[in-house]
Amino acid sequence: MRAVPLPAIKMSQQESSSRPIGIFDSGVGGLTVLKSIRETCPDEKLLYLGDTARLPYGTKSAKSVARYALQAAAHLQKRDIKLLVIACNTASAVALVDLQKELAPLPVIGVVQPGALAAVSARPAGRHLVLATEATVALGAYSRAIKALDAKASVSELACELLVALAEEGWTAGSVAESIVHKYLDGALDGSRHSRINSLILGCTHFPLLRPAIRLVVGNDISIVDSASTTATVVDAWLEQNGMRNRSGNHALSLLATDGARRFARVGGTFLGTSLTEDDVEIVDL
Amino acid sequence: MRAVPLPAIKMSQQESSSRPIGIFDSGVGGLTVLKSIRETCPDEKLLYLGDTARLPYGTKSAKSVARYALQAAAHLQKRDIKLLVIACNTASAVALVDLQKELAPLPVIGVVQPGALAAVSARPAGRHLVLATEATVALGAYSRAIKALDAKASVSELACELLVALAEEGWTAGSVAESIVHKYLDGALDGSRHSRINSLILGCTHFPLLRPAIRLVVGNDISIVDSASTTATVVDAWLEQNGMRNRSGNHALSLLATDGARRFARVGGTFLGTSLTEDDVEIVDL
Numbered sequence: 001m002r003a004v005p006l007p008a009i010k011m012s013q014q015e016s017s018s019r020p021i022g023i024f025d026s027g028v029g030g031l032t033v034l035k036s037i038r039e040t041c042p043d044e045k046l047l048y049l050g051d052t053a054r055l056p057y058g059t060k061s062a063k064s065v066a067r068y069a070l071q072a073a074a075h076l077q078k079r080d081i082k083l084l085v086i087a088c089n090t091a092s093a094v095a096l097v098d099l100q101k102e103l104a105p106l107p108v109i110g111v112v113q114p115g116a117l118a119a120v121s122a123r124p125a126g127r128h129l130v131l132a133t134e135a136t137v138a139l140g141a142y143s144r145a146i147k148a149l150d151a152k153a154s155v156s157e158l159a160c161e162l163l164v165a166l167a168e169e170g171w172t173a174g175s176v177a178e179s180i181v182h183k184y185l186d187g188a189l190d191g192s193r194h195s196r197i198n199s200l201i202l203g204c205t206h207f208p209l210l211r212p213a214i215r216l217v218v219g220n221d222i223s224i225v226d227s228a229s230t231t232a233t234v235v236d237a238w239l240e241q242n243g244m245r246n247r248s249g250n251h252a253l254s255l256l257a258t259d260g261a262r263r264f265a266r267v268g269g270t271f272l273g274t275s276l277t278e279d280d281v282e283i284v285d286l
Numbered sequence: 287m288r289a290v291p292l293p294a295i296k297m298s299q300q301e302s303s304s305r306p307i308g309i310f311d312s313g314v315g316g317l318t319v320l321k322s323i324r325e326t327c328p329d330e331k332l333l334y335l336g337d338t339a340r341l342p343y344g345t346k347s348a349k350s351v352a353r354y355a356l357q358a359a360a361h362l363q364k365r366d367i368k369l370l371v372i373a374c375n376t377a378s379a380v381a382l383v384d385l386q387k388e389l390a391p392l393p394v395i396g397v398v399q400p401g402a403l404a405a406v407s408a409r410p411a412g413r414h415l416v417l418a419t420e421a422t423v424a425l426g427a428y429s430r431a432i433k434a435l436d437a438k439a440s441v442s443e444l445a446c447e448l449l450v451a452l453a454e455e456g457w458t459a460g461s462v463a464e465s466i467v468h469k470y471l472d473g474a475l476d477g478s479r480h481s482r483i484n485s486l487i488l489g490c491t492h493f494p495l496l497r498p499a500i501r502l503v504v505g506n507d508i509s510i511v512d513s514a515s516t517t518a519t520v521v522d523a524w525l526e527q528n529g530m531r532n533r534s535g536n537h538a539l540s541l542l543a544t545d546g547a548r549r550f551a552r553v554g555g556t557f558l559g560t561s562l563t564e565d566d567v568e569i570v571d572l
Binding site: 168 | 300
């Protein structure tokens with residue numbers, strides 16, 4: 001599959017910069033990233049696509065994730081976006097380089113590098129633990145990104161699939177959430193004072209919803225970072241550096257999904273921190 | 287999409303009956319049904335297809351589930367099966383009638399009717415609670431099937447998505463499993479003695495793995511049934527009545543999946559109660 005080329009007609013800077021930012025994720029989790037981008041760049045038009053027909057990506061093979069991500073990205077490119085943000089950690093880990101090649105000259109930003117940057121900024125020479133999906137952990141993308149930024153850092157990664165379902169079920173606080181977080185983390189929190197981790201990276205867009213429960217379990221000495229706010233900062237910097245801020249005054253939010261508008265609205269509302277109805281979601285076929 | 291027609295050449299009864307039984311599920315959960323069929327009908331060739339590229343079905347729309355189920359069933363039909371078992375409760379609830387029409391004259395058996403039969407046999411005039419996926423609950427297929435068999439029965443249904451992820455993670459016993467089961471069931475187990483449920487139906491192929499934890503939580507007065515063994519009995523009766531038992535002496539088991547042979551082998555082994563390697567799994571593209 002080849003990406004659709006950008007229109008050959010040269011647009012004026014104003015027309016060009018008023019196009020939306022495309023954000024894509026396997027489902028609703030990426031709405032945590034959209035929320036951060038909207039807070040940081042409130043004047044932008046945002047076009048979000050959740051591939052709900054094929055979620056989750058986190059337990060699928062790299063080959064399938066790459067194929068799905070390319071299809072989703074090509075759809076957003078056809079809708080004339082000025083920048084693509086891959087809000088899904090798994091898709092960022094698997095397919096960022098492929099997407100950058102296929103969609104060029106459209107710029108593509110993933111969430112792994114911003115997440116790594118947030119972690120090394122919070123804890124230089126830190127002992128990091130990345131919580132992520134099976135597919136993300138299998139690729140080791142966070143470990144490479146962190147070590148590239150901070151040679152003194154140590155990094156381990158842990159697949160926590162159940163946290164995805166927990167966030168989707170909305171059980172983000174209380175004894176069940178805490179007992180699951182305990183079961184995943186108790187091993188990593190044990191050990192001698194020397195080797196104990198001092199930084200947790202929420203390497204899946206679902207996990208920021210569980211941050212309060214995770215904080216309760218790990219205590220206050222461990223820093224906890226996620227990709228969302230740093231990704232928003234990277235997006236903001238790109239807009240500024242390229243003179244691509246939207247000055248049209250129109251900052252609409254459009255939501256697309258590949259399946260199940262009703263479920264998207266119900267679960268997505270939790271992630272976005274607002275109320276959605278199925279009429280807010282357009283279903284598209286990739 | 288039309289199903290591929292069966293070959294026009296009339297086969298002898300012996301050739302015909304030596305063909306495999308096809309079993310299809312959204313992923314590995316249906317292996318609990320396969321296991322029961324293998325125990326009840328040890329002489330049969332079994333061909334299992336798990337649509338791991340698009341799992342789970344339980345949170346997808348009925349339209350998508352129906353489309354996926356038809357594609358998977360058509361693939362098995364091309365491989366010359368003599369009978370199709372839809373091991374997935376969600377696909378059975380959504381697509382049984384469509385599949386029977388599309389694949390005719392190939393006989394198709396779902397798991398919802400056998401599950402309902404098991405429940406009303408265990409508890410005549412029972413007060414049943416069906417634990418299932420969101421999609422299965424939304425369709426109310428179990429309620430209809432139970433009431434059709436037993437007009438005095440009362441039925442309620444409860445979506446328990448997190449139990450799917452719990453079974454896949456292999457956390458089938460212990461405090462986390464019990465706390466999640468408690469959170470789902472405490473409301474249903476409360477109430478006056480009169481209205482309290484006395485029958486639990488495990489309406490998702492993942493849930494039989496959690497049966498010991500569920501038994502601990504609900505106590506010994508409530509009957510617990512699943513579809514697997516009754517479905518195997520229905521399959522056995524069909525073979526007998528139609529003279530279709532395999533007498534070739536070859537009773538191979540073949541496993542197909544649409545994605546991720548390694549994960550299928552790891553998680554599937556838990557469901558099948560045996561050890562699998564990725565070489566045991568053939569990847570197919572639907």
